[in-house]
Amino acid sequence: MFSRFFKEKSKTDRIQSPWPSRGPGGPGIGSPGKKKGAFMVTRVFLHGLESSGRGTKGRFFRDRYPRMIVEDFFGSFHQRMEKLEALLADKDPLILVGSSxxxxxxxxxxxxxxxxxxxxxxxxxxxxxxxxxxxxxxxSSVPVTVYHGRKDEVVPLKETRDLAEGIFTHLVFHEVDDDHLLRTVFPLLPWDELLAWP
Structure with missing residues (x-):
């Protein structure tokens, strides 16, 4: 875990998705009346270092999006990445949700x-x-949306934002009034829109 703690004062970003809503549940996320093939995208949740697929966020995704892949990842970084590579070897296209x-x-x-x-x-x-x-x-040109708490004492906000802005050419970065676990913000995010496809 990180030993440094950064406090960053900035304008409050509104919590909204850059992708417009397309009806209850969003396309391909359990909405009634969606055409055949709407579930072809694979959605994956990747938990944090000291968490698991059975944590709060993992349970949320399992309950709300039964088709979403929510696995446990343990061991070293390389062991976790090897498991992820094997798990997604035949999956395409992908939407990834990663916590910490x-x-x-x-x-x-x-x-x-x-x-x-x-x-x-x-x-x-x-x-x-x-x-x-x-x-x-x-x-990376992959579209990325980041939610990061201004009260985060685990992952440094400023360094994370600087890195993200340097790497991702299609980035929406939200600084929110929450801590590292995003307990307050997480369940309020527009998940149907964020996970919508196409």
Whole structure:
């Protein structure tokens, strides 16, 4: 985990999705009357370093989006990435949601498979975590939305934002009034829109 704590004062970003709503549940997320093939996209949640697929966020996604892949990842960074590679080997296209260390994993995976990853939603992503940040891509055109709490004492906000702005060419970065776990903000995010496809 990070030992440094950054406090960053900035304008409050509104919590809204850059993708317009397309009806209850969003396309391909359980909405009634959607055409055949609407579920072809694979949605994946990647939990944090000390969490699991059975944590608060994992349970939320399992309950709300039964088709979403919510797995447990343990061991070293390389062991987790090997499991992720095997898990998604035949999946295309992909929407990745990564929380903390899972956000780092998602960004690294997207750097390796940019043509298959169509969107990422990163929650307080540990992009600056050493020694793993060297695996991040230099540039990525994958659309990315980040939510990061201004009260985060685990993952440094300013360093994360600077890295994200340097890497992702299609980035929406929200600084929100919350801590690292995003307990307040997380359930209020427009998930049907964020996970909508196409």
């Amino acid at each position: 260390f899972g956000g780092l994993m998602a960004a690294v995976y997207a750097g390796r498979h940019e043509q298959r990853v169509k969107r990422m939603i990163l929650l307080a992503p540990a992009l600056a975590m050493e020694p793993y940040r060297r695996y991040l891509p230099e540039k």
